Amino acid sequence: MSKELVILAYSGGLDTSCILKWLIQKNYNVVCYMADIGQNENFEMAKQKAKSIGAVDVIVEDLREEFVKNYMLPAIQMGLVYESRYYLGTSLARPCISVGIVNAARKAGAKYISHGATGKGNDQIRFELSVYSLWPDCQVIAPWRLPEFFNTFQGRSDLIEFAQKQNIPVSATPKEPWSTDENIMHISYESGVLEDPSAVPPLGIYKMTRDLKNTEDYPCVIDIHFKKGIPVQIQVPSGQEKALVITDALTMVQTLNKIGGQHGVGRIDIVENRYLGLKSRGLYETPAGTILHMAHLDLEAYAVDREILRVKKYLQDKMADFVYNGYWFSPEADYVKKCLKDSQDAVNGSVTLQIFKGNVIILARKSEISLYNQELVSMDVAGGFSPEDSTGFININALRLKEHARFVKLTEK
Amino acid sequence: MSKELVILAYSGGLDTSCILKWLIQKNYNVVCYMADIGQNENFEMAKQKAKSIGAVDVIVEDLREEFVKNYMLPAIQMGLVYESRYYLGTSLARPCISVGIVNAARKAGAKYISHGATGKGNDQIRFELSVYSLWPDCQVIAPWRLPEFFNTFQGRSDLIEFAQKQNIPVSATPKEPWSTDENIMHISYESGVLEDPSAVPPLGIYKMTRDLKNTEDYPCVIDIHFKKGIPVQIQVPSGQEKALVITDALTMVQTLNKIGGQHGVGRIDIVENRYLGLKSRGLYETPAGTILHMAHLDLEAYAVDREILRVKKYLQDKMADFVYNGYWFSPEADYVKKCLKDSQDAVNGSVTLQIFKGNVIILARKSEISLYNQELVSMDVAGGFSPEDSTGFININALRLKEHARFVKLTEK
């Protein structure tokens, strides 16, 4: 009888290397799938490693542009922030990778998808819900949730021992005492020594951004242009005749990551609520994402009607939860994405901002067509405004308050 | 027949000085009322000025502690932010001043309240809605909305001319080309040259905070302690045996203003939506408010249940709109304040943060009793968690998604 085919989301690290071997021992044929979403990884070396362990094939796919165009920039457009602070760098990457692996699985004729995500985390959920949405008949093998596996490998030392026995190369450099998730949008740090929310994180933990004391001494001023809420061009530095003008989405993000990194922009240290119901502490650095988010927020406030903004706020908070919890591919997210996109028709223009010492400082914003009416708002010009109208406006709005005061007085008698 | 008594919200400036004179010419007796809410003002000189113009009395009342305790700190507790960025420094001051002036009016036996707010702004609304809630029978005289007044005084030069004719002292220093509102929580800048949202604000505009290039070169690390979401103590610097420990609300805010100011914390430049329906551009600096808000946000996320946070988020967005629009005293704000306060029972503990180069950097947070369970969240310890349960959780949540995928497939046929 022929062996069944599993496609494994492979990282090159200890966990998925051991899982690869374990699946082979379980009599599966295993194809390894690696998505390049901008993480700092030696894909060639990882490929060799997987092959040496026994993978029947190793697929490396460059999803960086796909990730930036269809996940990261739409998230900026939608204004997604989880629990007021987190820009969802990891949450957005999972569905993107899921599309890649499902397509690869179908092409390869695999029946199973396997991954190395743990049983307490968000990523197993994001990954599997995405996979099930895209491929409802798929079967998932999640070794870290199978007693047979997690009882055998109770800690890192069990994995190392297994690896050594099975001739799986183990990195000589000791693992950092926390775990990391990296892509072109952000790096996250959690677990290990970071699990104690009252412990100040160790120095030197961040990789994309410099510590404030090492940042550049001169600010960088840039222009960011938006079309329907999507960043479409950056100009560095602003206002210079020979400024660098970038319109390619991937290059734009890479450039802003570099600038943001030099100026120490985009770090947060938070306690967040996981979908499973746990609270967990995480550190994130999101340089380009932070700059783009703040620019978008500024232009949106300028360009969009007040009442649409109120409705959009509700929708974006819902959407941030959907994405964090793994529902990027779901009826509700499809629906809300559409609604949020519709809210951005007027978000066309540019924002000028200064990047300096960890700060993103909005300096100015422009929009050829805007709801902003300088003459109307001006304190110096009447601009068609009749001040007497305000009296009526106030008096009518006071009606209900006066009635309430009357009522409260009656109840107090 | 005896003259009727007006109480005038007096600032000492050109506008309210002319209004004072104008009211006297209209045959009213006028009592001037000045609230000290932390603005940089020579109250004694203003008092003399009002008397010289003809005020029958001038009342100066120190409302700084009242403002901090009953408006600013509760706003921190409630997490109020208008349109994602503005901490409502002016909006919170108006109802506080209104209480003062209404009490003064009642004591003096006045029938009218008058003010110098313009007809296009938010403050006339906040002021009058507060006054009508507190004193439904009050009558308001708002000269800037009376054609008789605003047709006479069509610009600043008309006011100056009137002042000179009436022997009202006019400041020799020319007015800044923007207008300012100042209190212990913040200073706002708007109008004039700032009305163009695409114009970079002039250098040197800010007064409470230093420009980044002039900030201190060493960070300041402080601890902020909260009780039921209210900041009750700060410790500067953190972790030092002989640290400064402050528990008095007013001193706490003053100290954080000083530290925040030295480090350039809390500036924003935004376009906001006024209640009247206009968009307007404003600059704000809120040093202590920014530090306290970020500390509170961090501790709250740590201490409060996820689902309560979701409901609270909805309520705080509503409340921010109520406050901005002038409904601090209203049935809905009374109600939502109560609900928001109830959400803070668990927000007890401290946050350690670093103030540096315009940044408020959260380093750690503590809470003796917390929903955070380090063992449960730990990647190294099972802590009572059964990884198999996650499989069921995911599979059940995938049910609806698979059904939807089935449905979409059917519709595509």
Add this chain to the structure above:
Amino acid sequence: MSKELVILAYSGGLDTSCILKWLIQKNYNVVCYMADIGQNENFEMAKQKAKSIGAVDVIVEDLREEFVKNYMLPAIQMGLVYESRYYLGTSLARPCISVGIVNAARKAGAKYISHGATGKGNDQIRFELSVYSLWPDCQVIAPWRLPEFFNTFQGRSDLIEFAQKQNIPVSATPKEPWSTDENIMHISYESGVLEDPSAVPPLGIYKMTRDLKNTEDYPCVIDIHFKKGIPVQIQVPSGQEKALVITDALTMVQTLNKIGGQHGVGRIDIVENRYLGLKSRGLYETPAGTILHMAHLDLEAYAVDREILRVKKYLQDKMADFVYNGYWFSPEADYVKKCLKDSQDAVNGSVTLQIFKGNVIILARKSEISLYNQELVSMDVAGGFSPEDSTGFININALRLKEHARFVKLTEK
């Protein structure tokens, strides 16, 4: 100098007849505009009356189909209900009439629009906000808000006296002691003897629907078909080979009004919150609207995903407020209409219901493609469902609750 042209929303009644005369006396040329939106009115007689008073022209426009297709049925699709009970019959008619009168005004070259709505009501607001949205430069003459007019005409008797003097025909039948607004969707009753919310309304007040004791003794069973949430066909009676099949929107509504009327369907007696801040008591009868709303609600729950329904619920409550308050034509309503429409892609199918004794009884619903999976839900068939998964689902959801119980126990110590 030539006279300026006013277009007057004319009803044929006492108020607008006197306003017509008054405008003429004010030296305006007046064109009268009457929209037929299904009210029981002798348009020919009203036309003659306006001409005899001195209107330069009288336009009668049949907007019934326009009203049904572009206002009433979309409201059904969007699920609009104000304050949980009122189907917005009057609120929906105002913007429809406003389009008619603005178009007529532009064609006639009028500069002013005038109407007879009172200063305390909602309709002035709905009418004028619609007009200003459609034609920002329009000028509105609202006599009931002009002191010159309302001081002259302080009560009905002043109007009658004026009419008699001016040879304006006054109806011999005494006015009912309440006011009425009628269109093809509903009739509303308010004011006069109805103003006391504790007074039982007089018998015989309703016109579209029979009292329960006079309703038909046999139920009527009908099928209503929907396409993307819009009712597109009714079949009366259900299941009969030779049933009446109606697909014309206007005829559909007329038929359901007749059936609903015979069976006493769709009356409510409520206290509602007006936009101005007042509470007011109103009676409404909405036979076809009630039947269609209940059918739509049923099919929607069957056809739409749970989480989309939650978002849609929020949006429909917002939209109901927008419509009630007069913002049918506004950026926010344009936006939310679009979002709500997008939520209805799957609402295709039919509902069978029984109309009997004031009740609309849902009997069954069908949808060729539906999210409902009878096998999956069945208690008798496994249908691909693994009961063990529910254990994991429950245990994971209990995690947060157990943590909270642990926390509460700690706080109680």
Add this chain to the structure above:
Amino acid sequence: MSKELVILAYSGGLDTSCILKWLIQKNYNVVCYMADIGQNENFEMAKQKAKSIGAVDVIVEDLREEFVKNYMLPAIQMGLVYESRYYLGTSLARPCISVGIVNAARKAGAKYISHGATGKGNDQIRFELSVYSLWPDCQVIAPWRLPEFFNTFQGRSDLIEFAQKQNIPVSATPKEPWSTDENIMHISYESGVLEDPSAVPPLGIYKMTRDLKNTEDYPCVIDIHFKKGIPVQIQVPSGQEKALVITDALTMVQTLNKIGGQHGVGRIDIVENRYLGLKSRGLYETPAGTILHMAHLDLEAYAVDREILRVKKYLQDKMADFVYNGYWFSPEADYVKKCLKDSQDAVNGSVTLQIFKGNVIILARKSEISLYNQELVSMDVAGGFSPEDSTGFININALRLKEHARFVKLTEK
């Protein structure tokens, strides 16, 4: 070694009788727990049956008053309706029973709780989440989710065979082809022949309410009095000198059930969204609950401020979901219950309504102190209202709309 003690939620029916025997065979001591929440059950006979099967003890507890006072009436006060139609009769009963069984388990020293709820339904979730909240260390045995059990008992016939072998009495009357849940608030019907949403339910299915053709020929008019939103007294018939006055909560509900039943009030037939993600069809009859809900809705609209109502609406929709999904005992429900209760301070007064032919017809409402100001709202009296103010109110609200129209025109160029 001594046997471990299980407490079993026992119904007397086939399922839980077999589970009882099965647990005993598994070497447990079993105490049976039966809650009387108003279902039509012969508790004495069930008790004997359990004892004869081998229960070490059988506890029957009358929770009817507890259920009415602490679950049903607060749900009326909070205005809970699931998905716009379902009054949550079953969802409210589960947490009530959970308190009873947890208390009994603790008293008896049991370590396990067992129940007969199936793996596809809501009740397992509601029951277990309540139990885990009240008693985090409890262990639940849910046989219908254990493969060992559900593989053995694949259908009803397997259970009957097992029962006959084990001498468990099996009812001679054949089971109805649907399942039922009954308590003092409602009866629900689902499953079996009802699983097809397009099938008209069989005649004679309902037990609490008469079919419309058999209802009473004379209406019943009653008064319902509320205190802070809780029904505290009913008067039948209204306005009679010697009317029946009931203030006891349980009797009140029983009386309204009787009247509602005679008049056929409170039936619905809906498709609803289960927490697990399935859609399912259910029939419900809730006579007293429907009457009380409609009375409460009416008085609340009359007594509560408009803006508080808006916030309350959001909260009540959230709370209905919490309750439906099993989170009655949870941090979020504790919190929102408190907020909702706070919204009801002004809901004091009475509603007069007519019960007739399936209809609950509101006739009038009274409240000694109310926000309703008849003079202010009156069309005949000015009542302190200045119609000119409405002009300003409208003009200011039109500002934003005119700006938008200007903007749209620009974009169209």
